[in-house]
Amino acid sequence: MSRVELRGLSKRFGPVHAVRDVSLNIPDHSFVTLLGPSGCGKTTTLNMTAGLERVTQGDILLDGVAITAWAPHERGMAMVFQNYALYPHMNVYDNMAFGLKLRKFPRAEIDRRVKEAARMLGIENLLNRKPKELSGGQRQRVAVGRAIVREPKVFLMDEPLSNLDAKLRVQMRAELSKLHRRLEATVIYVTHDQTEAMTMGDRIVVMKDGFIQQVGAPLEVYEKPVNVFVAGFIGSPAMNFMEGILRREDGQYYLDAPPMKLPIPPQKAAEYRRLGEYIDKPVIFGIRPEDIDDTELIANPNPETTVVANIEVVEPMGSESYLYATVGPHSFVARVDPHTSARDGEPHRVTLNMARVHLFDKETERRIE
């Protein structure tokens, strides 16, 4: 069993409060991602879990046992570092065997584990090389291998893919996911890349300024972001945010954002219980680029949510095109069909799918309840 629980974890560095009251339940064999911008406290939380950083306040439990005061090597956890941290004076074999040697494992057992991990990662032929002779991707595998041989209960990964080039990153993402399933271990994964979080995790923990903003499955965090920060952090390109006054006319809610007047479908409005309190008040509404279409290229465009936008730049991406547009004082990005006829500097009609709008309180930036 390898269930990790963080209770009220807090870390101060002098006056700086890096991590504030982080409580998290990480079930056995799950893959949890700590996601957030740099400085949000995700790495510090990971380091505290590993025992590399002292806890200012709070507790860490492993299978119900408090390990908060335990030394790193007593916790049964292994860590993969961002820049791999391979011992430069040892070859790959010794790098992977180091921890086992320190624990006085018998040589035969060390050999078995190292060879097996190497086979799993496809690096058997590199065992005699020194780290400086390896490519980035190879070094990363060795770092992962070093963690695997320990047969830990929990794998901790600190942005392991961020030093790889884009193509390699995509490849390694899939491999790490496969590894997770094969090893049946618990993984706590730190990253600032929301694509990695979305594709690799069972659950995402979004952090900012030391606080947890939201915890949930990838789709849940994508569909129901709990505040503006999470909404804007997840999804690429980022969600568009605009301001408008919420109005109600003839039982229909709509957003008054001159020159636009956007009706909110009743099903959507029904999701927000306290929507009524915001009538005639300014709200922040968000709509993802993928929910804005080129009017000409969709079937049954809703004329009520169609606007004429001034297209500033068209970025053809191949599989789709990004339109950077403005309507009056509002600017947004739209992800549209690549066959769009929109042109730089020309007006074009776009339709907003208001069934997928997100509404936030302007003061608190939290999702309206």
Place this chain on the structure above:
Amino acid sequence: MASAGTWLRPAAVYALVALLLLWTVAPVAWIATMSVQPEINYVSVPPRLRLEQTSLRWYAATLAEPEFVSALRTSAIVSTATMLLCLTFGALAAYPLARLNVPHRNLYLSLSIVARMVPAMILIIPMFLLLRNLRMLDTHLGLIVVYTAFLLPYVIWMLKNFFEQVPYALEAAARMDGCSRLGALVRVIIPVTAPGVVATAVFAFIGAWNEFLFGLILSTRVAVPVTVKLSSLVSTTFHSDTSLVAAAGMLALLPPVLLVFVLNRFIVRGLVEGMKY
């Protein structure tokens, strides 16, 4: 670009470098010559050096002199011991200064910087009295301890600079693998900074070997380092063989010079990287 300058530049560089090397080597080369030629050859005006009269007999004579051999031995013992002591204490001290969150860390760092700059001259008398009270005058141990105290600030500073260059993740990996903090220092940090550690060791050894003032004051008969012995030879041998003095001088400078030539790569690194602020 005009081609007139293309041969001028390398020619100027070669000339400059040749002059530089000549200037560097000349003093030592002259003494080396003096040490293998009979005095009359180079005392005459102009000097008449005879190749066939080159001989190592002055070296043999110097090395037959028991006081001189004892001086060489003293220097060897004291320098090696000082180097080892400095490295041990220094590494232990440099690690927390480089890595750990010690309160008033900056204070200790500044203090060590100030300590490095204290001129030896101010300490000779109190040191003499202190060693006399501890009955360590004219002993190897006395010299070792004093030299260590004097070289420690430099050693700590250099080692700290080298330790700081090790990425923190390496240490973290070692601790995850099961090392204690000290274990990580010994098994990971020091091997990784090996070139820097070697450079520091050479600095300490040479610093101790070349030390003069303390040896002059604190030792009289038994534990006289070779630097002090040499200076006494220079002043007292008015009419005895200058070639002997030259040979003694060569013997005194040989160990550090050999060390430097053999380990030159580390020295350069140490001088440049170890002495940063």
Place this chain on the structure above:
Amino acid sequence: MGTTLSERSEPRPSLSQRLHRMSEARFGLLLLLPAALVLLVFLALPLAYAATMSLFRIELTVSPDWRWTGLGNYLSLLGERAVRDSLARTLAFAILTVGSSVLLALGAALALNEPFRGRGFARVLMLLPWAVAPVVAGVLWRYLFHSNYGLVNALLLQAGAIPAYRVWLDSAPVAIAIAALATAWKTLPFLALIILARLQSIPESLYRAARMDGAGIWARFRYITLPQLRGILIFAVVMQTIVALQSFDLIFTLTRGGPGQGTVLLSYLVFINAFERLSLGNAAAMAALLALLIVLLGGLTPLIAAERRGKESRDG
């Protein structure tokens, strides 16, 4: 799968566990202890003792007593003729040393920065003077300029520059100049290396841009190289000044302070006061002032370094 509870050690705190449980601060202080002890007993204590001595009048040739004089020793220092003369000599020596060594080091660094055959060998050979003890360097240069068998005399005679062998070290200004030259010889490796290191870190792209703009060799040196070297040159000047102020060993074997008192620099004066005149209070006061001056100068260097770093990051 995975290691079970047996991998965790039971709560029987071994030494290593106790060390780990200790806070980082406590552990760090523990490690600092051995070095701190040595430095305290054999550096700090003598320093304090010497500082105390400087506040007393101690003339061992007269009596073994210490008579309190407060700042008396310090105040009378500048009044003493010997001190003033020595100060002047030391200043002259410092200027000569710093000027010659920094210039020579700059030239050496520039030359060694160029690619040429045998550059590696040259760099190694250059380290020679650094390895030689200052005492031995004094001997070397004494014999170089010896009146009877000096190489300089021999060469100059051969070249026809002088009619007969000269005695060099019997004239105080010449002796000081020779001492400055010897010190420059000794310290060239260190200075040249740090200047070279800085030289090598100047991005090639700056020079390329300058050549596109039409700058010739001298212009490139003046407008790119020199400004970039400003910080390290100042550092070299300060370091070399400290070396000059501390110089003792070399003078001891080169001239023994002679001719007469002609090469008695400040540190040598301290030595004379302490061990020949046995005027310990005076010696201590002089040494204290010298130490203060050096520490002040040395304190400049981190400030300059910080300013240099700040400037570099701004120019980035």
